[in-house]
Amino acid sequence: MKNLLFIVVFVGLITQWGSSQVTCPGGNFSTQAEVNQYVSDNPGCEVVTGSLTFVNNPLTPITDISGLSSIIKIEGNCEFFSLSSLSNISLNSLDSVYGTFSINYYQGLNTVSFNDLSYVQKLFRISHDANQTSSLIASIPNLKYAQFIYINSIDEINIPLLETCTDIYMYNTNTISGFNEISSINNLTLDGDIVTGFNSLQSVDSIKLAIDISINGFNSLPTFPLNTNLYNLESFKGFNAVTQINSHLTIQSDTIDAFNGLTQVNGNINLTGNSISGFSALQSTENIFLTFSSDISGFNALQNVQSIGLTSNSGNISGFSVLDNINGNLVVNAQNITGFNAVENFNHIEINAQSLNGFNNIKSGNSLTISMPTISGFESLTDLVDWLTLIGQDVNGFNFLTSCSNISFQNFNNIVGFNGLTSTGNIFINVSGLAINGFNSLQNAAYIELKAPQIKGFNALQGGQLEFQNNQIIEGLNSYNQPLSLNFNGQKISGFNAIPNGDYSINADSIIGFNGVTTSSNLSLNAPYISGFNALVSANQLNITTQNLSGFNALTTAEITLQADIINGFNGLTQSTNISYSG
Numbered sequence: 001m002k003n004l005l006f007i008v009v010f011v012g013l014i015t016q017w018g019s020s021q022v023t024c025p026g027g028n029f030s031t032q033a034e035v036n037q038y039v040s041d042n043p044g045c046e047v048v049t050g051s052l053t054f055v056n057n058p059l060t061p062i063t064d065i066s067g068l069s070s071i072i073k074i075e076g077n078c079e080f081f082s083l084s085s086l087s088n089i090s091l092n093s094l095d096s097v098y099g100t101f102s103i104n105y106y107q108g109l110n111t112v113s114f115n116d117l118s119y120v121q122k123l124f125r126i127s128h129d130a131n132q133t134s135s136l137i138a139s140i141p142n143l144k145y146a147q148f149i150y151i152n153s154i155d156e157i158n159i160p161l162l163e164t165c166t167d168i169y170m171y172n173t174n175t176i177s178g179f180n181e182i183s184s185i186n187n188l189t190l191d192g193d194i195v196t197g198f199n200s201l202q203s204v205d206s207i208k209l210a211i212d213i214s215i216n217g218f219n220s221l222p223t224f225p226l227n228t229n230l231y232n233l234e235s236f237k238g239f240n241a242v243t244q245i246n247s248h249l250t251i252q253s254d255t256i257d258a259f260n261g262l263t264q265v266n267g268n269i270n271l272t273g274n275s276i277s278g279f280s281a282l283q284s285t286e287n288i289f290l291t292f293s294s295d296i297s298g299f300n301a302l303q304n305v306q307s308i309g310l311t312s313n314s315g316n317i318s319g320f321s322v323l324d325n326i327n328g329n330l331v332v333n334a335q336n337i338t339g340f341n342a343v344e345n346f347n348h349i350e351i352n353a354q355s356l357n358g359f360n361n362i363k364s365g366n367s368l369t370i371s372m373p374t375i376s377g378f379e380s381l382t383d384l385v386d387w388l389t390l391i392g393q394d395v396n397g398f399n400f401l402t403s404c405s406n407i408s409f410q411n412f413n414n415i416v417g418f419n420g421l422t423s424t425g426n427i428f429i430n431v432s433g434l435a436i437n438g439f440n441s442l443q444n445a446a447y448i449e450l451k452a453p454q455i456k457g458f459n460a461l462q463g464g465q466l467e468f469q470n471n472q473i474i475e476g477l478n479s480y481n482q483p484l485s486l487n488f489n490g491q492k493i494s495g496f497n498a499i500p501n502g503d504y505s506i507n508a509d510s511i512i513g514f515n516g517v518t519t520s521s522n523l524s525l526n527a528p529y530i531s532g533f534n535a536l537v538s539a540n541q542l543n544i545t546t547q548n549l550s551g552f553n554a555l556t557t558a559e560i561t562l563q564a565d566i567i568n569g570f571n572g573l574t575q576s577t578n579i580s581y582s583g
Contacts, residue, residue, distance in 0.1 A: 021046040021047045021072065021073075022042075022044050022045055022046045022047065022070075023045070023046070023047045023048075023049055024041075024042035024045035024047070024048055024049070025042075025048070025049055025050050026048055026049065026050020026051040026052055026053075026076055027050075027052055027053070028053045028055070029052075029053065029054050029055070029062060030054075030055045030056070030057040030060075030062070031057050031060040031061070031062065032060060032061065032062050032063050032064065033060065035054075035062055035064070035065060035067065035068075036067065038068075039067030039068065044070050045068070045070055045071055046070055046071060046072045046073070046093075047071075047072060047073045047074075047075070048071060048073065048074040048075060048076070049075050049076075050075065050076045051074070051076030051077040051078070051079070051099060052068075052074060052076075052077070052078050052079070053077070053079050053081070054079065054080045054081065054083065054086075055081045055082070056081060056082040056083050056084055056085075056106075058084065061083075061084060061085035061086070062083065062085065062086050063085050063086060063087075064086075064088075065086070065089065065090075065091070066088075066090065068091060069090065069091060069092060069093055070093055071091060071093060071094055072093050072094060072095050072096075072116075073094075073095060073096045073097075073098070074094070074096070074097045074098065074099070075098045075099075076098065076099045077097070077099035077100045077101070077102070077122075078091075078094075078097050078099070078100070078101045078102070079100060079101075079102040079103075079104075080102065080103045080104060080105065081102075081104050082104055082105070082106060082129055083103075083104070083105040083106065083108070083109065084105070084106040084107070084108055085108060086105070086108070086109060087108055087109060087110045087111065088109075088110060088111045088113070089103060089109065089111070089112050089113070090111065090112075090113035090114075091113075091114055091117075092113055092114065092115045092116060093116055094114055094116060094117050095116050095117060095118055095119065096117070096118065096119040096120070096121075097117070097119070097120045097121065098121045099121060099122055100120075100122045100123040100124075100125070101117075101120045101123065101124050101125065101146075102123060102124075102125040102126075102127075103125065103126045103127070104125070104127050104129060105127075105128060105129065105136075106128075106129050107134060109134070109136055110135070110136065111136075111137075112126065112136065112137075112138040112139075113139075114140055114143075115141055115142065116142055117140055117142060117143050118142045118143055118144045118145070118161075119143075119144065119145045119146075120143070120145065120146040120147070121145075121147060122146075122147050122148065123146075123147065123148045123149075123150065124140075124143070124146040124148070124149045124150070125149075125150040125151070126138055126150075126151050126152070126154060126157070127150065127151070127152040127153065128152060128153035128154055133153050133154065133155060133172050133173070133174055134153060134154055134155060135155050136154040136155055136156075137154075137155050137156040137158075138151075138154060138156065138157050138158070139156075139157075139158040139159075140157075140158070140159045141158075141160060141161070142161055143159050143161065143162055144161050144162060144163045144164065144181075145162075145163065145164045145165070146162070146164075146165050147165065147166050147167075148165070148166060148167050148168075149162075149165055149167070149168045149169070149170075150169050150170075151169070151170040151171070151173055151176075152170070152171045152172060152173070153171065153172040153173070154173055154174075155173075155174045155175065156173070156174060156175040156176075156177070157170065157173055157175070157176055157177075157178075158175075158177045158178045159178045159179060160177075160178035160179075160180065160181075160197075161178075161181050162178070162179055162181060162182050163181045163182055163183075164182065165182060165185060166185070166186050166187075167185065167186055167187040167188075168185055168187070168188050168189070168190075169187070169189045170189065170190050170191060170192060171189070171191045171192075172191060172192065173190075173191070173192040173193075174192060174193045174194065175192065175193065175194045175196075176190055176192050176194065176195045176196070176197070177194075177195075177196040177197050178196075178197045179197045179198045179201070180197045180198065180199045180200055180217075181200055182198070182200060182201060183200050183201060183202050183203065183220070184201070184202065184203040184204070185201065185203070185204045185205075185207075186204070186205045186206070187204075187205060187206045187207075188201075188204050188206070188207045188208070189206075189207075189208045190208070190209050190210070190211065191208075191210040191211075192210075192211060192212070193211070193212045193213040193214075194211070194213050194214050195209070195211050195214070195215050195216070195217065196214075196215075196216045196217055197216075197217045198217045198218050198221070199217050199218065199219045199220055199238075200220050201218060201220055201221050202220050202221060202222065202241075204221065204223075207223075207225040208225060208227055208228070209225055209227075209228040209229065209230075210228075210229040211228075211229065211230070211233065212232070212233070213233060213234050213235075214233055214234050214235035214236065214237075214253075215230075215233070215235070215236050215237065215238060216235065216236075216237040216238055217237075217238045218238045218239050218241075219238050219239065219240045219241055220241050221239065221241055221242065222241050222242060222243060223242060224239055224242045224245050224249070226246075226247050230250065230251040230252065230253065231250075231252045232252055232253075233251070233252065233253035233254065233273075234253065234254045234255070235253060235254060235255045236251055236253040236255065236256045236257075236258055237255070237256075237257045237258055238258055239258050239259055239262075240258065240259065240260040240261050240278075241261050242259055242261060242262050243261055243262060243263050243264070243281075244262070244263065244264045244265075244266070245262065245264070245265045245266065245267070246266045246267070247266070247267045248265075248267035248268045248269075248270065249265055249267065249268070249269045249270070249271075250268075250270040250271075251270070251271050251272070251273075252271075252272040252273065253272075253273045254273050254274040254275075255273060255274060255275055255276075256271055256273055256275070256276045256277070256278065257276075257277045257278045258278045258279075259278050259279050259282070260278050260279070260280045260281060261281055262279060262281060262282050263281050263282060263283045263284070263301075264282075264283060264284050264285070265282070265284070265285040265286070266285075266286070267285070267286055268285070268286050268287045268288070268289065269285050269287070269288045269289070269290075270289045271289070271290045271291070271292075272290075272291045272292070273291075273292055273293075274292060274293050274294050275292060275294045275295055275315075276290060276292055276295070276296050276297070276298070277297060277298055278298060279298050279299050279302075280298055280299075280300065280301065281301050282299060282301055282302050283301050283302060283303050283304065284302070284303060284304035284305065285302075285304075285305055286305070286306050287305065287306050287307045287308070287309075287328070288302075288305055288307075288308045288309070288310075289308075289309040290309070290310050290311065290312075291309075291311045292311070292312050292313075292315065293312070293313050293314055293315065294312065294314060294315035295312060295315040295316050295317070295318075296310055296312045296315065296316075296317045296318075296319070296334070297316075297317070297318045297319045298319045299319050299320050299323075300319050300320065300321045300322060301322060302320060302322065302323050303322055303323060303324070305323065305326075305327075305328075306327050306328040307326075307327075307328030307329040307330065308320075308326070308328075308329070308330045308331070308332075309329075309330075309331045310331070310332045310333065310334070311331075311333040311334070312333065312334040312335070313333070313334075314335065315334060315335060316334055316335055316336040316337070316338070317332055317334040317336075317337045317338075317339070318337070318338040318339045319339050320339050320340050320343075321339055321340075321341065321342060322342050323340065323342055323343055324342045324343055324344050324345070325343070325344065325345050325346065326343060326345070326346035326347055326348075326349065326365075327347055328347055328348070329347060329348045329349075329350070330343075330346060330348070330349045330350070331349075331350040332349075332350070332351050332352070332353070333352040333353070334352075334353050335353065335354050335355075336353060336354060336355045336356075336357075337351065337353045337355070337356050337357070337358055338356075338357045338358050339358045340358045340359050341358055341359070341360050341361055342361060343359060343361065343362050344361055344362060344363045344364075345362075345363060345364055345365060346362060346364075346365035346366070346368075347365060347366045347367075348365070348366055348367045348368075348369075349362070349365065349367075349368050349369070350368075350369040350370075351368075351369070351370045351371070351372065352370075352371045352372070353371075353372050354372065354373060355372070355374075356370075356372060356375075356377075359377075359378065360377065360380065361380050362378065362380060362381050363380055363381060363382055363383070364381070364382060364383040364384070364385075365381075365383075365384060365385070366384070366385045366386050366387075367384065367385070367386045367387040367388070367389075368381075368384060368387070368388050368389070369387070369388075369389040369390075369391075370389070370390050370391070370392070371390075371391040371392065372391075372392050373392050373393045373394070374392065374393060374394045374395075375390055375392050375394070375395040375396075375397065376395070376396045376397045377397050378397050378398050378401075379397060379398075379399060379400055380400065381398060381400065381401050382400050382401060382402055382420075383401070383402060383403055383404075384401065384403070384404040384405070385404075385405060386404075386405050386406065387404075387405070387406045387407075387408070388401075388404050388406070388407045388408070389407075389408045389410075390407075390408070390409050390410070390412070391409075391410045391411055392411065392412060393411070393412060393413050393414075394412065394413055394414045394415075394416075395409070395412060395414070395415050395416065395417065396414075396416040396417050397417045398417050398418050398420075398421075399417050399418065399419050399420050400420045401418060401420055401421050402420050402421060402422050402423075403421070403422065403423055403424065404421065404424050404425075405424065405425040405426070406424070406425050406426045406427075406428075407424060407426070407427045407428070408427075408428040408430075409428065409429045409430065410430055412429075412452075413435075414435050414436075414437070415429065415435070415436045415437065415438065415452075416435075416437050416438050417438045418438045418439045418442070419438055419439065419440050419441055420441055421439060421441060421442050422441050422442060422443050422444075422460075423442070423443060423444045423445070424442065424444075424445045424446075425445070425446045425447070426445070426446055426447045426448070426449075427439075427445055427447070427448040427449065428449045429448075429449060429450050429451060429452055430449065430451045430452075435452070435453070435454035435455075435456060436450070436452050436454065436455045436456065436457065437454075437456040437457050438457045439457050439458050439461070440457050440458070440459050440460055440476075441460050442458060442460055442461050443460050443461060443462050443463075443479075444461075444462060444463055444464060445461065445463075445464035446464055446465065447464060447465045447466075447467070448461075448464055448465070448466050448467070449467045449469075450466065450467065450468050450469070450471065450474075451467075451468075451469045451470050451471075452470070452471065453470065453471065453472040453473065454471075454472060454473045455468075455471060455473065455474045455475070455476070456473075456475045456476050457475075457476045458476050458477045458480070459476045459477065459478050459479055459495075460479050461477060461479055461480050462479050462480060462481050462482070462498075463480070463481065463482040464482065466480075466484060472491040472492070473491060473492045473494075474492070474493050474494065474495065475492070475494045475495050476494075476495045477495045477496050477499075478495050478496065478497045478498060478513070479498050480496060480498055480499055481498045481499065481500055481516070482500065483500055483502050484496075484499055484500075484502070484504075491508060491509040491510070492508065492509055492510045492512075493506060493508045493510065493511045493512065493513070493527075494510070494511075494512040494513050495512075495513045496513050496514050496516075497513050497514065497515045497516050497532075498516045499514060499516050499517060500516065500517070501517055501518055501519045501520060502517070502520060503520055503521055503522040503523065504517075504520065504523055504524070504525075505522075505524040506524070506525050506526070506527070507526045507527070508526075508527045509527055509528055509529070510527055510528065510529040510530070510531075511525055511527045511529070511530045511531070511532065512529075512530075512531045512532050513532045514532045514533050515532055515533065515534045515535050516535055517533060517535060517536050518535050518536060518537050518538075518554075519536070519537060519538050519539070520536065520538075520539045520540070520542075521539070521540040521541065522539075522540065522541040523536075523539050523541065523542050523543070524541075524543045524544075525543070525544045525545070525546070526544075526545045526546070527545075527546055528546060528547045528548065529546065529547065529548045530544065530546045530548070530549050530550070530551070531549075531550045531551050532551045533551050533552050533555075534551050534552065534553050534554055534569075535554055536552055536554060536555050537554050537555060537556055537557070538555070538556060538557040538558060539555065539557075539558040539559070539560075540558070540559060541559055541561075542555075542558045542559065542560045542561070542562075543560075543561045543562075544560070544561070544562050544563065544564065545563045545564075546563070546564045546565075547564065547565045547566065548564070548565065548566045549562075549564045549566065549567045549568065549569065550567075550568035550569045551568075551569045552569045552570050552573075553569050553570065553571040553572055554572050555570060555572055555573050556572050556573060556574050557574075558573070
């Protein structure tokens, strides 16, 4: 209706002009003399009843058309072919062309000025013959109607008020701006560096965008072109009316702020750049992969996704506030991570950060990997099917985790917590720092590797294969009742009060405990301080080297080789085939 009204009013004005304006015939010009003669023959011409054609003649070129500045209407075509010496094309009174308006030029054209041009019935064209971008900046501030627009190899084109056009093709153009009044186009092709505008465009049959630097606009267009080249951009903004994309969406741009109306992507989202915002209405997609050097935020309506990969090398990651299930993988790398507080169930989560404030409601999953200096929380996590891998300096938490098949710790100073864990398959603790303290509800494990200076806890552990290395202090393990091969090189051994009968060789600074052992065929102890073994009744071979010895108060029979300074105990010893003592 808006376009129809414009045409009706325009035709009415043309009718009035036709009765009062100065008319002149069309003309073909190839020399400046021909232009000058035409101006002299037709002074004050306003309406050209035919066509105006300007053709290049390198011997006597056209250099000035300012004498035609009174022309208001051309009833035929207005065409400039292969011009090389005309630096300025200015027809600022020209309002309408009822045929084709075309400028084709070589280097040298600096200015195109058509301030009143509002109507071109057929083709509007500006093209550079050299097929390389020139410095020409063309602004057509009042053009409202052109059936077909073709722009090729100029620096900048700005048509702010265009309302009606069937097809627009622009190639090798640095800056394209305006076009905010047009709502419908059959075919739109834009090939250039910077595109700004098209914010009223709602319908297009075919659209192709090949943009090298930035896009900002298209905020009323409900569809997104599938063949768009969006790599190595500086800025990508707009397309906020798009609600659904039925393919993969890949954008590589320093700044992305777009798609705030997008609810569904039936494919993957791949975004790479410096900073990202937008996507505030997105509810579902197959997979999301974001790689940015600064912050990643938003996606707070996302509910359904298979896998997510987020990398913010020097920034923060936040958002994703309603996402409750991760059916595939979630990999998050950033300086600081917040959010994800609705996630309850997951397949695999991998977190790499300096600090974390999120994931407070995760309950169960398949595997979880966290690499962070200090790891705490996760008090809602109760069940892990496969793996828990922790890499950091200090960990304190996971106290409601009741089962996990495999747990691995790397590079820690202190490990505290895990006091709700009752069973596991394997625990691998390989740390260079200080202490392990916790696991006091753990009853059964297939294998536990304890490579740490200090080990405390594990007081409910009853069975499982244990491996000790690089230990200085071992305390606890007072419910462990399975046969155990002990060959310690530690400083302090305390506990093991439920350990069964067997042969043991222990070298340490102090040995305390072992009050569940009743018999041993070969028991070798070497430590400055030894106290315990108060349930030991008999020992075929008992070899003790110490400075201070106490305990062994139930021992009745043994073959003893003893070297000690201070001896307390042996209160039940009644029979010995051999006692060798030096003190």
